[in-house]
Amino acid sequence: MTGYREAVVDLGAVYANVAHLRQVAGTPHLMAVVKANAYGHGAVPVARTALAAGADWLGVADVDEALELRAAGIDAPVLAWLHDPDADFTVAITRNITLGLSSARQLRQVAEAAAALGRVADVHLKLETGLNRNGVNEPDWAETFALAAQLEQAGRLTVTGIFSHLSNASPVDDAEAIERFERGVALAADTGLAPSLIHLASTAAALRVPAARFSMVRVGIGIYGLSPFADQTSQDLGLTPAMTLRGRVAAVRRVAAGAGVSYDYLWRAPVDGYLALVPLGYADGVPRQASGTAWVDISGHSHPLVGRIAMDQFVVSVGQERVTVGDEVVLFGNPETGVPSATDWADAAGTINYEIVSRIGRRVTRSYRNAVDGAAGGTRPGGGVRPGGGSR
Numbered sequence: 001m002t003g004y005r006e007a008v009v010d011l012g013a014v015y016a017n018v019a020h021l022r023q024v025a026g027t028p029h030l031m032a033v034v035k036a037n038a039y040g041h042g043a044v045p046v047a048r049t050a051l052a053a054g055a056d057w058l059g060v061a062d063v064d065e066a067l068e069l070r071a072a073g074i075d076a077p078v079l080a081w082l083h084d085p086d087a088d089f090t091v092a093i094t095r096n097i098t099l100g101l102s103s104a105r106q107l108r109q110v111a112e113a114a115a116a117l118g119r120v121a122d123v124h125l126k127l128e129t130g131l132n133r134n135g136v137n138e139p140d141w142a143e144t145f146a147l148a149a150q151l152e153q154a155g156r157l158t159v160t161g162i163f164s165h166l167s168n169a170s171p172v173d174d175a176e177a178i179e180r181f182e183r184g185v186a187l188a189a190d191t192g193l194a195p196s197l198i199h200l201a202s203t204a205a206a207l208r209v210p211a212a213r214f215s216m217v218r219v220g221i222g223i224y225g226l227s228p229f230a231d232q233t234s235q236d237l238g239l240t241p242a243m244t245l246r247g248r249v250a251a252v253r254r255v256a257a258g259a260g261v262s263y264d265y266l267w268r269a270p271v272d273g274y275l276a277l278v279p280l281g282y283a284d285g286v287p288r289q290a291s292g293t294a295w296v297d298i299s300g301h302s303h304p305l306v307g308r309i310a311m312d313q314f315v316v317s318v319g320q321e322r323v324t325v326g327d328e329v330v331l332f333g334n335p336e337t338g339v340p341s342a343t344d345w346a347d348a349a350g351t352i353n354y355e356i357v358s359r360i361g362r363r364v365t366r367s368y369r370n371a372v373d374g375a376a377g378g379t380r381p382g383g384g385v386r387p388g389g390g391s392r
Helices: 011-025 035-039 043-052 063-071 090-094 104-117 138-153 171-190 203-208 342-349 353-358
Strands: 005-010 029-033 057-060 078-080 098-101 121-126 157-163 197-199 216-219 243-248 251-255 273-278 295-298 301-306 314-319 328-332 365-369
Touching (some): 011 029, 011 043, 011 203, 011 216, 029 043, 029 197, 035 043, 035 353, 043 057, 057 063, 090 104, 098 104, 098 157, 104 121, 104 138, 104 157, 138 157, 138 171, 197 216, 203 216, 295 314, 328 342
Parallel strands (some): 005 365, 029 057, 029 216, 057 078, 078 098, 098 121, 121 157, 157 197
Antiparallel strands (some): 243 328, 295 301, 295 328, 301 314
């Protein structure tokens, strides 16, 4: 173990998850979404692993995330879809980054940047189909498609994709969104656009909504081995959680019945017993909302968190068990090994497993095991990457 805060990422699990999702979806193309530092797992090693497992596209939120992949030597197609209103798209076009665009204004901005470079930009148009976030509104589709076709003919850009996103609110809502999306795709074709990449499904729809798969699916949470559903576990879906978050016992003390623990004394010892201090806190992404409700594994035994989770540490009640300074503490990992899952922590904190893994902070060292074809190379923001290694 490296240090006393470590997230061990099993790249073999990432590989297996991508391969499994590709088989289930059965689409010609699969995009591995590695935004937000690959949901906290490490964008560069996860991207390399996903490509080795059969993904042929990568998805990120913004151009800076795409440039991190390019700087690491990854030249696979990358789509970035969130942009500053005054974004300069020049560097993205130069580095062959595909741009997801949500308005006629963005189309014009990209066309101007492409003209200045003497290049043709590659773009995907995002349609608003019910989430009411980014995306071209339906009343604006015809005008936006006409502008895109005009800019294609002028040699400024090529519309190679059309996409949107489902709400996953209900089967009825998703069916309505699919119908709306299909109307948009048909209208684009009538306007003269001929995108080959039509994508709507994220992990949830890739697994459960065949009508949403089209020519490509965008899988995010699934490649990290976590379930997007409340009624199915990772194991139910044939997925393996890739991240294990672990620390070490930093101190052990015996307290008497009635002793308070941490801020506000939310918990007092009911009987004499031992407490273990673990140096991870909300600054590292451990949710404060899980104070008093989460549990951890220490040397194969389950123990509850007690008292408030602080910025840098939390306390575990170990009863009469004599744990030792330096003992390994697993906050979450693969539940099939007997440890808590990220979903357990999400339930304890009143959130979703996406947030639990994505919020792991920069002080936590990432290490990698079961690397595929050098997939653990590169660096992460705030610290180094340990090639290949990591063991538990």
